[in-house]
Amino acid sequence: MGNRGFEQAEFEARLARAQAAMGAADLDALLLSTETEVRYFTGYLTRFWESPTRPWFLIVPASGKPVAVIPSIGAALMGQTWIEDIRSWSAPDLADDGVSLLGETLRELTPDRGRIAVPDGHETHLRMPLADFRWLEALVDARQIVGDAGIMRGLRMVKSAAEIVKIETACAIAGRAFGRVPEIAGPGVPLDDVFRRFQMLCLEEGADWVPYLAGGAEQGGYADVISPARPVPLAAGDVLMLDTGMVWDGYFCDYDRNWSIGDASSAVQTAHAQLIEASDAAFDIARPGATAAELFHAMNDVLTRGAEATDAGRLGHGLGMSLTEWPSLIAQDHTPLEAGMVLTLEPGIALGGKIIVHEENIVITDGAPRFISLRIGPEIATL
């Protein structure tokens, strides 16, 4: 396993890239409010964000280090990061939950007619009460609160070598857990037990936690990939799928594996081989200069050769501090690939009212890409 955390140089590099992009977009500050955004510039890692009670803020000024405006309960831990300017209040404060402190700090750090940017595009949200945001807009006087022109998305989309090590570590843990599925699943075992036991395997193999597990098991495929597991025993002819987003040191893996309970039908065998062929087709062209849309089409061409498309809406996505990140492998997304991107390839086939989905994780490099999910062949495994 890699070391935990990052060298300070990692954060300095992220900040330098951010401030260069801010300069080009004429922005005087970034105002960040979500777990991943705050952690990206600070390394501040805690599961405390699970509580919706307290807002947390980080301001990236046009020059100089980021400034944290956070609840006092988090100040000591933030003080262990490279951030020096930490302003805190005792939250929750029902009269003023950090808003005037945030307004004051923004006024201090930006010019009178400055432009303060918040991430406002796809896959973003503002993690603060809307009433507080409207109040903040008044508190910053003549400053404008504008969108971040995709700066955060662009930064996070290309991973450093140190980030990739963490994602690979998560992928390796998942690979070991997938390898042990025969210990916990087989004919007669209820699916909800499989879900529970698989999360235990992930932890035993080294995951810090398991925020995401999806999957299904039904005859010849599964109805969807987002339902909770039900206490229905696995039976011969079922296709079992487990798709995990587990976390190591704040970074996700996101890939799945399928198993046939007993012998697979020829339709299932064909579908599985076609899925592997589809992800290989995208892998083969996944180099700098190709686009997200081209990877989509490479897979879709294989998938639609005699099969129906699923309604998942996309065939893969970015991966990193979040389970899913920019870009999306869809026909609309013309994001060019760059070395350092980490992607999932996630083709799906509809099969007689059911679906089968396969997913791999890859890293884009200057040359050929690299699988970081454990490779499997075209034959579906059996249990």
Added chain:
Amino acid sequence: MGNRGFEQAEFEARLARAQAAMGAADLDALLLSTETEVRYFTGYLTRFWESPTRPWFLIVPASGKPVAVIPSIGAALMGQTWIEDIRSWSAPDLADDGVSLLGETLRELTPDRGRIAVPDGHETHLRMPLADFRWLEALVDARQIVGDAGIMRGLRMVKSAAEIVKIETACAIAGRAFGRVPEIAGPGVPLDDVFRRFQMLCLEEGADWVPYLAGGAEQGGYADVISPARPVPLAAGDVLMLDTGMVWDGYFCDYDRNWSIGDASSAVQTAHAQLIEASDAAFDIARPGATAAELFHAMNDVLTRGAEATDAGRLGHGLGMSLTEWPSLIAQDHTPLEAGMVLTLEPGIALGGKIIVHEENIVITDGAPRFISLRIGPEIATL
């Protein structure tokens, strides 16, 4: 264990309460966007929300059933709930990610000069891109988008009997896992292993998943309760604390337990007994008519008797579909208790630069309250 899911009557009752409150506040629709808000009226339960990619919406009109405006990937599962009017689009759509469909649906369901409410107070956020929200404001023409006057908070704060069963089930699972901590923790075991193994125990005892685990272990207390666990072996004189928010059928428990590694110092023994005394003091007065602030003061009076206060900012909170909910046990919060509320009592003591925190879960009834966390005595357990 209780049954999974809810009878339809549960959702009908929630909707009736909502629509009565909406009528009183002159609101023509609620527009909801977060996992808990959407699930509250639909029962729609999935871990798919872990992905930040897709927005999901539910509209509660002034009369009639809620209307879902969601990505097509979720339509089949939503179709299994009691919701009938489900409108979907293929997300992600980079040009229009459900915004015009949402605007059209709001225009259809509300009068021309209607008032559309979004939860906008403490502990809320709008889970959609800010740019899309600003676009939506334009799409609804002369309708106003206003705050929900605390309606969602008020609804969720008082739990039904069926909801309480789910929280109690989660508490019982945690109680069994806490009871097995001697199997996984003791002198020499690294704290990160304890965290990993404790999550496995929670799963083995029946948790669906373990989204939250906090804690610490240091000499005579711990530095904070939100740091990730480090690979530091437990040593004699450490106080180990584990605080879990695990989920059963979509509902959380949230309580902790402390253990002394080897014999506890008299300072630690005294502090632990004082914490139990503090939570008992709040428990004793926790009846309808008392306020959140009164519970805070009951605990704080015990805690400040010769000890320092911690900077946690509060001494407990509501609990349910989220790890933390309204109200907050702070001096400022004068919310009157009502039968059906589920609360945590979470006193903490600062002790020589460290802290020790204790937490219980209780249900408010028409008479005396009821502990749903497994009771312990004033003596700290040893490992």
